[in-house]
Amino acid sequence: MNKQTSKLAWHYTTGTKFKQIVESGYLDPKKTATPPNEKPILWFSKNQHFEPTAQKAVRLPTGQIENLGMMGTYEMGGGLIRFGYPIAKLTEYKKLCRQAGIAMLDVLSLERVGLSQGAKPTDWMGTLKKIDIQDCIIEVFSGDAWVNVKGGSHNA
Template sequence: MLAWHYTTGRKLQHITASGMLIPGGMGTEPSGKPILWFSRNQHWEQTAGKACHDAGQPVRRLTLRETWAESDGLVRYGCDVKRLYAGEALRQKAQMSHEVWAALYAAGKLQQAYPAAWCGSVDSIPVDGLVVDVMSGSFKWERLDAC
């Protein structure tokens, strides 16, 4: 089974040029390690949507279609779930406290996400060998031949 790292079309060129998916910090815990997030959700991970702000404060996450329109499209990278960590193993690898993990889980639930489908890596992953899909204008995932 594949887990997916959902990202925007704006980031495709940078990712392709670097050849890597790189963990990114969320500012949740200065002592922890950044996580490269994936989801076993096979269509879309709601927490991957861009944040919609009002007066500088996040109001909600944009929907898949809104994020697609605002971000030059959507891209996803598929990785075998066996290469990733999930749940408690991921929390420990990221050196994340139980409190921060619980807060992320709760925030995900509020965004209509399914946190039990989350997995990830604290290491960068080369894109060579990953499956790469782009979201078409008819909102269907289409396979890219190669990055």
């Protein structure tokens, strides 16, 4: 990881959702599912490889839910894309959860689920505001590595 990359947090998404993001021109927290009593959060991670909580899941014929992991999410989601944004412009997650009005029990539940998926809650950051994608570095996962497609060379 180079010095420049370590100053970025990443919003991980799928190729399917990437098309909608490009059409709107923004990463928008209002596009996330949020309970009515909370403000929506646009989540980022300092994890420079992949944020485990960004993985998708499928329901098996048995009714069980199976997490797909990074490669499964890549294969089933039409690819993986990430938007890099300066850490200095984001808010760490506990403060962000307070700003969004998320109850402490729900914050603890987020942490528990994240830890069970291999995430580090200390990597989580975000904002309550939308971000113009022109202000982001954009990278696409090739199946082997992240490849920069917009905004400089920041490959991790």
